[in-house]
Amino acid sequence: MERVPSTSLEPPAAPTAPAAPDARPARPARVRRGARDRLLTPLPAERPWSWLGPLLVAAVAGGIRSWRLGTPGELVFDEVYYADQARDLLRHGTEVTDAGAPEFVVHPPLGKWLIGLGEQVLGYDPVGWRVVVALLGTLSVLVLARAGRRLLRSTLLGCTAGLLLAVDGLHVVHSRTALLDVILGTFVLCAFACLLVDRDRVRERLAAALPLDAARYGPPLGLRPWRLAAGVLLGAACATKWSGLFFLAAFGLLTVLWDVGARRAAGVRRPWGGALLRDAAPAAASLVLTSAVLYVTSWAGWFAAGPDRAYGRDWAAGQPGSWLPASVRSWLHLQAQMLQVNQDLSTPHPYESNPWGWLVLARPVSFYYETPEPGTPGCGDADSCSQAVTGLGTPALWWAAVAALAVLLVLWAGARDWRAGAVLCGVAAGWLPWFAYQDRTIYSFYAVAFVPFLVLAVVLVLGMVVGPPGAPPRRRRWGLALAGAYVLLVVVDFAWLYPVLTAEVVPYGSWYDRMWLRSWI
Structure with missing residues (x-):
């Protein structure tokens, strides 16, 4: 919620005598202007740089994510599941084992369908199963730059957010690997961007309807296509990984x-009455109902496949009758099985980690590690060499984000800054629910879904360092210098880590020097 003045907005009673010629303007006009000022915060003017800047940052991100995309030239980490299951979806509409029998899976199919799209176009090889993820990772940088511009009312700060995401190590690793988390994160970020546009459109409609001083609940807000689009995107997130449900609940609120x-x-x-009576039900329809429809639709291949292909397709045949079709009952039973397995997953793993350590990069996941023979290009004269893909965020960004989140908590709780609240909402939806799964096997790379919100937290604080446009020039110059130095530090930090993020062959000593904490090994 935004802070508003505590003075009453009710107009005064009609005067009993004509006002003097030099009287102050009528209070209703002042109230109308004050309400309009509270509702509307102008966006920066749309100029060529408003799009060229974000596109340039996205181009940098695309280059980082696509260069040597086929390295490593084999399946790494959980690619062994998703690349193969994506191929199954293309062939059979559902996942099957190597023997052709129905295969039980723990994640919905949409993300794997998208991975399969790349395999369909470029073939079943490393580039084929990674290309769509790389494209979505690049798209998320563009979306963040534009969403940051709208959130912070600054093209420069929006582009800064895009650049910082472009050089985050964890986001780069996931954008170059055929896993589901960047797909999930891109859908979530796009939904957030749509809700930001919806927020501005709603305020424009209310400003056009002023004055509303005597309105009890306010007017209906009409059709809201941007919120509907957010519902579609959040449904796509849920149809990729169930953790999208956390974002659906948080963004709905x-x-x-x-x-x-x-x-x-x-x-x-x-x-409150106006929002609950006029907005809550349409919000539920736009977000929850739309998400549910898209989620079910993503299983179309399973419904179309026969019992010899789709896992659990014939479960209802041996169960008591019901008014629901047998296929629907079988599908609901499959969802319950998936939920149980996701809740009970507790197989120990050397790279599992507790959510308490995610933000400080306590235990990154090693996606790939090999020891090439001496003399391999990149080894130089070293006796031992390393080739690694480490799911590690850029420390200069993540460690600063911890402090930035503390600042945002103060802004939100003390000043009721809606921007801080929005960013904290995204972080909370992606991070806090995992604390309820202390006995489950979980990994720090789940945080890639809310990395864009960590970036926004840092950039919001950088905006405070720079100062508002009306600040004294000297203060602005120093603020820009400090913010620019910090961004340069993040870029240098990323460049230093780049070899161990992208499977470059380096001497063992060079790899070890980049493992700043022993828990990174």
Whole structure:
């Protein structure tokens, strides 16, 4: 919610005598102007740089993510599951074992369908099964730059957010690996960007309807296509990994709270009542119902496949009758099985980690490690060489994000800064639910889904360092210098880590020098 002045927005009673010629303007006009100012914060003017800047940053990100995309030239980490299952979906519409029997899986199919799209176009090889993930990772940089521009009302800060995401090590590793987490994160970020546009559109509609001083609940807000688009994207996130449900719940609450804040700023007498009566049900339909429809649709291949291909397709045949079709009952039973397995997964793994350590990079995951023979290009004269892909975020970014989140907590709790609240909502949805799974096998790379929000936290604080446009020039120059130096530090840090993120062959000593903490090995 946004902070609003505590003065009443009710107009005064009509005067009993004509006002003097030099009287102050009528209060309703002042109230209208004040409400409009509270509702609307102008965006930066759309100029060529508004798109060229984000596109340039995205091009840099695309180059980083596509260069030597086929290295390593084999399946790494969980690619052994997803690349193969993606090929199965292309061939059979559902996942099967190597023998052709139905295969039980623990994740919905949409992300694997997208991986399969690359395999369909470029073939079943490392580039084929990684290319779509690389494209989505690049797209997320572009979306973050534009969303950051809208959130922070600054093209420069938006481009800075895109650049920092472009050089985050964890995001780069996942954008170059056929796993589901960058696909999930891209859908979540795009949904967040749509909700930001929806927030601005709602406020523009309320501003056009002013004055609303005497309105009890405020007007209906009409069709909201951007919120509907967010529902589609959140459904796609859930159809990729079930952790998308956390973002669906958090963003659903966020958009209703934004509606409350908008109605209060417009002068509605009962903003909570207005939001609950006029906005909550449409929000549920746009987000929850739309997500559910898309999630079920993503299983079309399973429904179309016969019992000899789709796992559990004939389960209902041996069960008591019901008004539900047998295929639907079998599908619901499969969802329950998947839920049980996801909750009970507790097989020890050397790279599992507790969520407490994720933000400080306590235990990154080694996706790939080989020891090439001496004399291999890149080894030089070293007696021992290393070739590694380490799921490690850029420390200069992540460690600063911990401090930035603390600042945002103060801004949100103390000043009710809606931007801080929005960023914290994204981090909380991606991070906090995992604390409920202390006995489950979980990994630090799950954090890639909320890395864009960590970046936004850092950039919001950088904006405070730079200062507002009206700040004294000297203060702005120093602020820009400090912010620029920090961004340069992150870029240098990423460049230093780049060889151990992308499977470059280096002397063993060079690899070891980059393992700053022993827990990284």
